[in-house]
Amino acid sequence: MTKAALTAISAPPLPQETHSCWSCGSMRAAHFCESCGKVQPPVPVDYFSFFGLAPKLDLDIKALEKSFYELSRKLHPDLNARAGSQEQEWSMEQSSLLNDAYRTLKDPIKRTQYLLHLEGVELEEQSKTATEQARATGETKKQIVPPDLLEEVFELNMQLEELRMNKKTGEDDPALSEEVGKQKLSLESKHEALLGELQTYWKTWDNLIDRGPAPLAERAQVRDKMVDVLNRRNYIHNLVRDVNAAMED
């Protein structure tokens, strides 16, 4: 745990749009000065803007990686270790922003969640709040079962219950294990398929953005579709986790 450094890092400076380099006065690029190379104070921007990208989802990951490496070569603290303490602090701030942005954008699910967050949907917070409430009251978290899975989930839960009972009593039912294993495979392929479904909505979204300011209703429509896919996907994800746990213990 850090001590002195704790007070050294004050809160990030207030948003200040300046376009000239603090050091040489030239017009600068967003994060470092193209003229003298100095790291600039961080300006609060979203992760897409950090990379100079439009808020679109069908990203060219190779190109993203390339910009990540290029920006790392400018912003990383190792390359600014001889600068003044203020510059070093900016370098650390900028570099952490870069890393956070890259980590979020390179992952298809995190990227989608992040875009939804920018659109005002707090998937994680919703889930977190629900989890915390459930914990506080000691109840199991209520999950809304996606309608198309209702039947399957009902049956699977029965089987998992049976599996757990068997484990307790030491019984072995190979047919049951095989059945659960099959269900798991089916769930995993559904999980996979949902990514494909998500990608089709990405395209719809990106088209909207390309067309310029899209009608709010249209945006909301695609947004809600994506939220739905992510929720279903998350539900299946947790289900697979439960199956694995039941099969392991």
Add this chain to the structure above:
Amino acid sequence: MAPDRIVGIDLGTTNSLVAFMQGDTPVVIPGDDGLNLLPSVVALDPNHQPVIGNAARNALIETPERAVYSIKRLMGRGVEDIQQELKFFPFRLADDMQPGEVLRIKLGDKTFTPPEISALILRQLKRSADRFFGGPVTKAVITVPAYFNDAQRQATKDAGRIAGLEVLRLVNEPTAASLAYGLDKKQNGIIAVYDFGGGTFDISILKLHDQIFEVIATNGDTHLGGDDIDNLLITIALDDIRGDLGLDLRNNDLRGNAETVQAIRKAVIEAKIALSSEPSVKLDIELPGGKRYQREITREQYEQLIQPVIDRTVGACKQAMKDAGLKPEQIDEVVLVGGSTRIPKVRALVKELFHREPHIDLNPDEVVALGAAVQANILGGGSEATENMLLLDVTPLSLGIEVAGGVTDKIILRNSTIPASATQFYTTQIDGQANVAIHVLQGERELAKDCRSLARFDLKGIPGMAAGIPRVEVRFLIDANGILHVSAREQRSGKEAEIQVQPSYGLTDEQVEGMILDSFDNAEEDFRRRQLIEARSETATILAALEKGKKDPAWGQLTTDEKKKIAKMEKSLVALHAEEDYKAIRKAIDVLNQGTMRLAELMMDTAVSTALKGKNLDETDLGEAPTAPHPMAKAEFE
């Protein structure tokens, strides 16, 4: 002003090294004994002065209560963490240790914290570097196991400060090794670094891309190493001896046994090393009462015995590959680091795990220090060899916050590239509440109690508002050293909230200040003084050698002219000896050395080589050790 001299330091469990980038090549700076490896052993001499390294190993024999080794195992840990260590290592804790306090180790009647002991080792390395450069070195890069947590990293940084070094960067050991390897191999691809040392194990998987070294996943065990193999062999020997002779050497109170246990430790370490090349070895150890403990160990038995220890590296490797999303076939090269990778069985295991023959081009004992020197060079502005090199490392453990129900809410996941940050919002539960407590954790487990507690923060001075209205933004940032920083701001008032930290394990700033060994202000003067002392001591050595030489038959073979010249040089050295100018003394020593070269050669021809004898390993007291079942036949006693 001269360019910064930044050294790279490998502060190891068993040995420590300091290295520097000379032109395009990293080189290890030898100690005053001419050796590259400084044993990480610290002892107090009869005058309560610290001695470090080989000197300490020797001093240990007579005064085990004033010596300590493998201190790295205790860095950043609390008394409740180290019960397992205490069974196997002769660490003597201060009598008045309280839980939650930074450990204090007894050396004689003084006590030292682990960072202070590590600082003594660092200072010794610093001295070697000072001598090498002819001026004080104040900046360093120090390596740490990749799997070190925040507290262990902070303790290492504190040790640097106490030793009078500004620690510019903590670099993960396997990553440092990859830098040393990558220096002359400029290819792209995926490499795995398997680092199995004296006390720690790390596995790191990196992506090399146009000289960017990007770590994609890391895993490990900060308490798994060659020490564990030694302890296994010692346990077997002690079991044998107790079973057959009724001699229980594990009793802490029998001071007299410490030497025997030490002899056993030395013998099993030698046996372990020999078994890397021989089909079998014979242990033959003298016991108290004139008996001897003898046992033959075959390679096969040894390998069977150590299998469980080396198997413990497998899980970490598999997890790292899983986290990296890679299969063994996708890894292009595997690099071995650390002394324990000399064991053929370990190499076989690595080959099986990664489906390929591992690389051992560089000395596994030195490669980490060499890599640290490369990183030091990068930080110092780079040279032609390093100008395009950049290391992007990750945090090995997830960072979390304790939430309702004692559950860990992970906010920065393991294997995130550092620096990395996360922002959390907090509010109040009751009207007018001014403080909010935050408990920061590190680890992968679900429950807070199973994770490592890093610190408790109290957000203070939240403006008086109704419950739930304040919105305190807390920013957690892991810097490029893998160390956490926290800042907070109340958003509605824009006021910066005050944070009070209670590190769960670690020294406060004031404590570190009070421990600093060499004050920065006196660095130059200290350096001059030390140089003078060393120059004078060297003068005494060379003059004594000359006296001896004059009595040697070789003296008679010199010409009168040669003898005259030597006498003149001797006289001038003796005269300078009384002065304060260490540079002049050193010069006179060099002159005399040159002038007596022929004498030395003649003496060498007639000299008889003397083998170094005597025990020089660390003393051990073993606590209540568990017995170890093993596949070997009964030992022999005679």
